[in-house]
Amino acid sequence: MQKGLFITFEGPEGAGKTTVIAEIDKRLENIGMETVLTREPGGIRISEKIRSIILDNAHQEMDGRTEALLYAAARRQHLVEKIIPALEAGKIVLCDRFVDSSLAYQGHARGLGMDEVMSINEFAIEDMMPDLTIFFDITPEEGLSRIEANAGREQNRLDNETLQFHQNVYEGYEIVQKRYADRIVKTDASKPLSEVTENVWKLISSRLMSEGI
Ligand SMILES: Nc1ncnc2c1ncn2[C@@H]1O[C@H](COP(=O)(O)OP(=O)(O)OP(=O)(O)O)[C@@H](O)[C@H]1O
Ligand SMILES: Cc1cn([C@H]2C[C@H](O)[C@@H](COP(=O)(O)O)O2)c(=O)[nH]c1=O
Numbered sequence: 001m002q003k004g005l006f007i008t009f010e011g012p013e014g015a016g017k018t019t020v021i022a023e024i025d026k027r028l029e030n031i032g033m034e035t036v037l038t039r040e041p042g043g044i045r046i047s048e049k050i051r052s053i054i055l056d057n058a059h060q061e062m063d064g065r066t067e068a069l070l071y072a073a074a075r076r077q078h079l080v081e082k083i084i085p086a087l088e089a090g091k092i093v094l095c096d097r098f099v100d101s102s103l104a105y106q107g108h109a110r111g112l113g114m115d116e117v118m119s120i121n122e123f124a125i126e127d128m129m130p131d132l133t134i135f136f137d138i139t140p141e142e143g144l145s146r147i148e149a150n151a152g153r154e155q156n157r158l159d160n161e162t163l164q165f166h167q168n169v170y171e172g173y174e175i176v177q178k179r180y181a182d183r184i185v186k187t188d189a190s191k192p193l194s195e196v197t198e199n200v201w202k203l204i205s206s207r208l209m210s211e212g213i
Contacts, residue, residue, distance in 0.1 A: 004087040005211060006128075007204065008098040011136030012170055013159055014143035014150075015189045016196055020136075021094050023197050024204060028092060033213075036086040039096035040074065044081045047074035055156035062157075068106040068117055075099065076124040084128065092213075098130055100176050100184070105158070108172025109165050114179075132207050134200055135177060136189035140166035143189075 009017040018039075025037045038044075041051040053059065054070050075098070086093050099121050107114035144166060147153055177184045187199045 003090040008130040012143040014146035015136035034091045047078045050074040064110040072124040104172030109168035133184045138189040
C-alpha cells in the first residue's frame, strides 16, 4: 500500500525541471524528509539502457509506435523496481517526467493519439498515477534556446526534432493539463531560476502540509 508521495515534473525541453528538482530535493532532505530523485526514461539500469536506445541520434529510423512502447517499457521497470518500493517505504518520489510526457510527445506531437498511448501506458503502470504534477510552462523557443546555450549538454534525438514538433508537444501538454486539471499545477518557468524554485517549493510544501506530512 502506498504511503509516500509521488510528484512528477513536466514541460518542454530546457524548461528548468532538472535544475529546480535538484534544489527541491536538497530542501526536502534538509527538513528531514526521505526522498528519491529520479527521471524518465531511466532511473534504473534497464531503463537507462532503454533511454540510450530511444535517444540515440543514430536511431533516426525508429518507428513512432516502437518509441512509445520503449518509453512505456522503461516506465514499467522503473515503477516496479524503484518508484513503488520507495512509495511503500513512505518516501517522497521526485520524478523528472512520467506518463504525461508520453501523452504530449508520442500521443500528440507524434500523432499516435493520446487515448492509444494512454492505453499502452495503462498496461505498464496499472493505476499508478502521480499524486501531484508540476508543469514548467515555457515556450518551446525559449526552452530550446536555453539548451542550445548550454554547451555541456549533448542534444539527443528528441531535442533535435523540428520546432514544429516541439510546438506540438506544447499543444499536447495544454490538452493534458485540461484532462488532468485536478492533478497538474502550472508554474511560470520563464521567470529567473530563483523565482521558479521558490514557486515550486511553495507548491510542494503546501501539498505536504495538506497531506499532513
Ligand atoms: N529559470 C531559468 N532561467 C534561465 N536559465 C535556466 C532556468 N532554469 C534552468 N535554466 C538553464 O536552462 C538549461 C536547461 O535546464 P534544465 O536542464 O534544468 O531543463 P530541463 O527541463 O531538465 O530540460 P530537458 O527536459 O530538456 O532535459 C540549463 O542550462 C539551466 O541552467
Ligand atoms: C518520459 C518521456 C520522455 N520523452 C522525451 C522528452 C525528452 O525529449 C526526452 C528525455 O530527455 P530529458 O533530457 O531527460 O528530458 O524524452 C518522451 O518523448 N516521452 C516520454 O514518455
